[in-house]
Amino acid sequence: MKFPLLAAALMLAGCQQVTAPEGETLFVNAALVPCIGVGPMQCMQVKESKEQDWTLFYNHIQGFTFEPGYLYELKIAKFKVDNAPADAPNIRYELLQLVSKQAVN
Template identity: 30%
Template sequence: MNKKAIITAMLALVAFFLASCSSDDDNEDKVEQVTVYVSAETGTYQNVPDNNSVEGMLIRKNGAANWKCVSFMEITGFTYERGNEYELLVKKTTLANPPQDSWNIRYELFRIVSQRKIE
């Protein structure tokens, strides 16, 4: 085997090992703070396992036009009170490797910006 072929093979192996050791940002959770609005009214959504209608709170992310109905437990650390509308600052974590039987986004209350009782 000639010297040039050996050097080429060794360079290819080194390049392969360096590429496999590089960091991959896709394997890290993405964390950001977002503003979420919670309606004083509730809605219903379809529960996935049994397809039953379930009551939940209506939320809208900052800039979104439509309300989305989610579980009352969707935002960790937040307790919904009927008849109140809220502006919340939450930590949104998009999981890089979510469990197979769960969502890939988690919300955690950072602080209640405002709360207003609607009569």
């Protein structure tokens, strides 16, 4: 029983939260779009406020499952990942709250 707790503590020790404890708002567009990361892939489009233009999002949001056809408003936390591999993101995103999920016609 002690080993899983120790392993979890060590994994979390390598992450530092870079957002406020209440999180940040992130809007997610209703469709994935083609993009190029390490290779061709499908990316979400996101923005931090309704007034901004959509930008490509190459990462994953832990705890969030994207469903095409819905606009999302999320509350997320960002964590800095220490010693991330060169081909991996140095920020980890985690869902705190699904604020809204609105069907698009």
